[in-house]
Amino acid sequence: MHSLAFDVSHTLAGGLVLISFMMLYQDRLYSLLNVFAFHAVVLALSVAWQAFVQQAPHLYITAAIALVFKAIVIPVALHRIVKQLGIHRDIESAVGIGPTMLAGMALVALSMVLMLRVTAEADPLAREDLAFALSVVLLGLLVMVTRRNAVSQVVGFMSLENGLVLAATGAKGMPLVVEISVAFSILIAFIVIGIFLFRIRERFDSVDVSALDDYRGEHR
Amino acid sequence: MVVISDIIVQGVQMLLVLLLAPLLTGFVRKIKARLVRRQGASMFQPYRDLLRLLRKEVVLADNASWLFRVTPYVTFAAIWVAAALVPTFATGLPFNWTADLIAIVALLGSARFFLALAGMDVGTSFGGIGSSREVMIAALAEPAMLLIVFCMALVAGSTQLSTVANFLASSYVGLRVSLGMALIALIMVALAENARIPVDNPATHLELTMVHEAMVLEYSGRHLAMIEFGAFLKLLLYISLIACVFLPWKIALFGTGPLAYAIGAGAYIVKLAVAGFLLALFETATAKMRVFRIPQFLGAALMLGLLGTLLLFVSRSF
Numbered sequence: 001m002h003s004l005a006f007d008v009s010h011t012l013a014g015g016l017v018l019i020s021f022m023m024l025y026q027d028r029l030y031s032l033l034n035v036f037a038f039h040a041v042v043l044a045l046s047v048a049w050q051a052f053v054q055q056a057p058h059l060y061i062t063a064a065i066a067l068v069f070k071a072i073v074i075p076v077a078l079h080r081i082v083k084q085l086g087i088h089r090d091i092e093s094a095v096g097i098g099p100t101m102l103a104g105m106a107l108v109a110l111s112m113v114l115m116l117r118v119t120a121e122a123d124p125l126a127r128e129d130l131a132f133a134l135s136v137v138l139l140g141l142l143v144m145v146t147r148r149n150a151v152s153q154v155v156g157f158m159s160l161e162n163g164l165v166l167a168a169t170g171a172k173g174m175p176l177v178v179e180i181s182v183a184f185s186i187l188i189a190f191i192v193i194g195i196f197l198f199r200i201r202e203r204f205d206s207v208d209v210s211a212l213d214d215y216r217g218e219h220r
Numbered sequence: 221m222v223v224i225s226d227i228i229v230q231g232v233q234m235l236l237v238l239l240l241a242p243l244l245t246g247f248v249r250k251i252k253a254r255l256v257r258r259q260g261a262s263m264f265q266p267y268r269d270l271l272r273l274l275r276k277e278v279v280l281a282d283n284a285s286w287l288f289r290v291t292p293y294v295t296f297a298a299i300w301v302a303a304a305l306v307p308t309f310a311t312g313l314p315f316n317w318t319a320d321l322i323a324i325v326a327l328l329g330s331a332r333f334f335l336a337l338a339g340m341d342v343g344t345s346f347g348g349i350g351s352s353r354e355v356m357i358a359a360l361a362e363p364a365m366l367l368i369v370f371c372m373a374l375v376a377g378s379t380q381l382s383t384v385a386n387f388l389a390s391s392y393v394g395l396r397v398s399l400g401m402a403l404i405a406l407i408m409v410a411l412a413e414n415a416r417i418p419v420d421n422p423a424t425h426l427e428l429t430m431v432h433e434a435m436v437l438e439y440s441g442r443h444l445a446m447i448e449f450g451a452f453l454k455l456l457l458y459i460s461l462i463a464c465v466f467l468p469w470k471i472a473l474f475g476t477g478p479l480a481y482a483i484g485a486g487a488y489i490v491k492l493a494v495a496g497f498l499l500a501l502f503e504t505a506t507a508k509m510r511v512f513r514i515p516q517f518l519g520a521a522l523m524l525g526l527l528g529t530l531l532l533f534v535s536r537s538f
Contacts, residue, residue, distance in 0.1 A: 018527065
């Protein structure tokens with residue numbers, strides 16, 4: 001069963017995992033934001049392909065939301081925030097790039113093993129989509145864990161949400177209302193995080209979250 | 221009769237790689253020169269360089285051992301054999317039963333081993349620094365290369381290059397994300413192994429950045445000619461490898477007539493020209509990276525190979 005539908009969706013979802021790894025690899029803030037925008041574009045393509053394959057026109061709306069908000073609005077807004085705040089453009093990571101990459105590989109392997117065991121009887125298209133989506137989610141978490149800079153943690157959070165959208169579109173029968181509400185809740189979360197960014201910056205003159213540890217009296 | 225024609229085709233293949241390798245390097249240099257608005261030397265300049273070096277006298281250091289004198293020939297022979305094993309215009313040649321990807325990696329590895337030993341043989345500091353850097357790069361590039369080999373072998377079900385090319389030329393294999401990752405990783409490994417620009421720049425003689433050039437600095441005359449020829453052949457080998465595995469279009473299959481061979485050879489030359497052009501374009505567009513960045517670059521190649529192999533289990537899980 002080597003149908004084109006499977007191959008294309010497989011390539012797009014695999015590309016999404018690869019771009020998550022590119023996010024882990026970046027050490028400059030602007031290039032991280034560009035990679036994030038690219039992540040969202042590939043997500044939109046993947047969702048649109050699922051809409052085409054599953055004959056589900058409402059998924060096109062999801063794809064459009066992903067394209068407009070995640071690939072254009074949020075990266076542009078983050079670019080402006082970085083510029084306004086005058087944030088130091090190098091990302092300080094808690095762990096080096098090499099170990100982070102290895103941890104990422106381990107997470108991908110884990111999600112493959114888990115998903116292939118759990119969903120043995122499912123439709124192959126949904127199955128590989130779920131496995132990839134879980135790895136994107138875990139890699140987004142890894143970005144959040146290994147970075148100290150608050151802006152890059154926001155990017156990790158957004159890419160994690162991209163994985164959720166991928167999972168949702170792979171599983172058939174997700175109502176449009178739910179998708180729109182998820183998309184808007186992410187937007188609200190982004191606004192809240194943006195306000196927090198400004199507050200952290202005002203209080204500590206930096207967006208490095210390790211400053212928060214010092215404030216709480218924790219010392220490492 | 222069949223045996224004789226097979227041997228002739230194999231001989232043509234061995235001569236073809238020998239003849240085309242300097243031309244390919246000359247072509248890349250010419251394109252690079254034109255891209256930065258220089259006139260550039262003729263495309264045939266590498267042949268003239270080789271002839272000039274062959275006519276020159278060999279200058280040897282007093283404390284050079286036999287290893288130093290043998291190395292150029294060993295290196296050249298190993299790389300030539302490896303280049304002759306990669307199917308360029310036809311699959312199913314008589315030597316193909318040995319054309320195992322792991323054997324090719326091993327041949328290149330032994331060539332590099334001898335070169336690194338010879339770099340340290342005379343005992344100058346430059347040779348030592350070049351050898352240690354080259355071995356550092358090799359120690360990172362080789363695992364990446366082997367993972368790429370595993371990835372391709374899992375797709376095609378064999379590590380034999382002919383079988384891999386035949387399988388990938390058939391319409392049976394679809395769009396595979398693993399193969400895309402293996403392709404990118406292989407290009408990164410090829411850039412590192414051939415001392416091309418993001419990793420090393422053999423055109424400079426700056427001690428901070430020299431890798432390959434520092435290692436062969438003590439060589440002269442026909443020894444240097446052999447080593448240079450080996451480097452040309454290695455570039456051709458990697459491009460042929462990429463072309464035969466990932467772009468096997470029009471490659472002559474086993475047992476087809478002379479016309480198919482001619483078409484295959486034409487297609488091969490077109491592929492070489494396109495790859496050479498892309499290489500020159502890439503090299504003019506990027507800058508050389510610091511030596512300490514190279515482990516990250518090759519680590520990314522290793523990661524791509526590993527990821528490709530992992531994703532393979534999802535794509536064939538039904």
